[in-house]
Structures are given as structure tokens and as C-alpha cells.
Amino acid sequence: MTGGPVKVLIVDDAPIVRNVLTKELSRDARIEVVGAAEDAYQARDMIIERNPDVISLDLLMPRMDGLEFMEVLMKHWPMPIIVLSSIVDDHWDQALRALELGAIEVFAKPNPEDPVAFKAMLARLTDTLVWAARIDMNEVLQKKKIQSKPSPLKSPSLARAADKIIAIGASTGGAEALRNIIPLLPPTTPGILIVQHMPEHFTHSFAQRLDQMSQIEVKEAEDGDEVYPGRALLAPGDHHMRLKNKNGKYVVDIVKGPLVSRHRPSVDVLMQSVADTAGAEGVGVMLTGMGNDGAKGMLSMRERGARTIAQSEETCVVFGMPREVLNNGGAETSVPLPDIASKLMSLL
16 A cells, blocks of 8 residues: 555445445545445456555445455455445345455444444444555465464363353454354353454354354353353344353343444453453453454453453454553463464463
């Protein structure tokens, strides 16, 4: 990427979406919208002519859908892609597939009748497009290739695991990072709580996908769910998740509440609750992501005696959240992604 504004190409078959996005994104001095294509063929011509830094891509399009287009691009012309799609419930697997193919982030188009949600989404989308332009996609795709298949990890003793709670925070690039950690964990791993910044409805499909790959149970959290060894709960999109102690058992509260650190679910909300409820029995993990959500919460965990680690810079898609917790003393150490699962087991 050269100096000057980030060159964005919008690809969407709906004229109204192209117009609104062009107008709204152009308000930000950091962005120059260099084109708005109605399908993959027009987009291909614009890429050759206008050389964008980053693409905003809808998945459900005529002639060639977004996934096919992504496969072609990643093979011949790798560039950062942010998916912005009005995906309906039965198509969430397409969004997951987009992340597997190398999409940096997936956004759900908000309901135009909800101006607050629209404004919040636009602020995050704009920041993400600017961030994404700095990412070297050849490097990202190379990292995906070299993720080795580590051997299954030794189980911690159940007696030791019963009181421990693992809290994991992740944002941009986190879906892929979690896929490289959760499936390696043995069935006796302590209860895990995960906040991954994702749109509503998407978290359900993502939890199912992780569950199919893993030795532990992974589910989208519901209010009152119990936390115990061999189970990971993923905060549902657009809801905060907090750990509570109820009659001597760990359970989760799922609440709507205001945005915290610009997010709902927020890593700060989760980690603060783990600091308050589990104290020194907590273990915090901060994965790749943009911004500083979780920095305060993880520092609280460490101050209460919890063990804490952050993903190392060279293995992050975006070294934002991990950098913040290393800078403020919230994380004891940084660990490369392929070693995080084994480091977790050693901390237990």
C-alpha cells in the first residue's frame, strides 16, 4: 500500500448499497472509493484498472457468487477482502467459508431502519478497511499453509481443571486463530469462555463448526449455561457474556447492555467478570484483533493472580488487541499461535 488514502473497491449487486457505501465511506479522509462494481466480472476489470488496496464484497451475487470470486482472487491476485453481506440464516456457512478462504472480517448488513446499528457498523467497517489495507495477503495465505498439525495434547487432571476458567478474546483474524487452538484441547480442559467479535446469528454457526472439529463441546452460550471442564461457550453475537458463581457452580449471564469498548460482545466485559468471579483460578488468552477491547479486563485478571498470554505479533492478522495487553502489563508473555494450546495446558 502506498501513502495517501486507502483505495477501496465496493462489490455489491444492489445499487442502493453501492450508493450508500460510496457516500458514507467517502466521508472519511482516510478512504478513497475507487469504484463500485455490480458483479464479479465488473469488479475484475476495476481491479486491473484501478488497483484497489482493499475490497468490500457481498457474497450473494448473480453470475458469479462472492465465494467463487474470492477463490479466483486469492489464487491469482491476493488482496484484503472484507465481506459485507445480508446473509440470511441458512447461508452463514458461506460466511465461514469466506473466512477460511482468507477474508479478513465478515460484517452483516444492518437493517437500514436501525440508524444506530448502521452508524456503529459503518464506524467499525471504515476502521477495518483502513487496517486491512496494511495487511500483506501473501503473508497471511503463507501462514495458513504452514499451520502444522500438532499432536493432541496431554490432558490435565480433572481435579485440577475443575476450578480453572479460561477466558479467550479475539477479533479480526480470530476465527482462524481459534480453529488452530480449540480442536487441539483434550476433553479434560477446564471450562472455556470465548468472545469473538462476530455478527449476530454468525456465532451459532461458528460454534457448531468448532464443535465438529473438537474433542471438547463447543456451543453458543445461552443465559444460565453451566461452565465445566470439556465445554467451551462462545458469546452470542450482539450480547455480552459474564461469568457468575451460582450456588457454588460457574454459570454465564447473557445480557444485551450498551456497547463496551465499542463492542457487544465485549472481551472487557467477559474478562472483568472472570477476574471478579474466578480470581487467581483464571487463565486469559488474547488473540489477534483490531483495537483495544479486553486490555482493561485482562489487566484486572492478572492483578487478581490469573495467568495471561497474548498471541505473538508475527502470527497475528492484526496485532492490535494483543499489543494493547502486552503494553499495559495485562499479558505476562506473547506466544506464537501454533504454541498457544500447549502453553495453555502448561499453565494449568
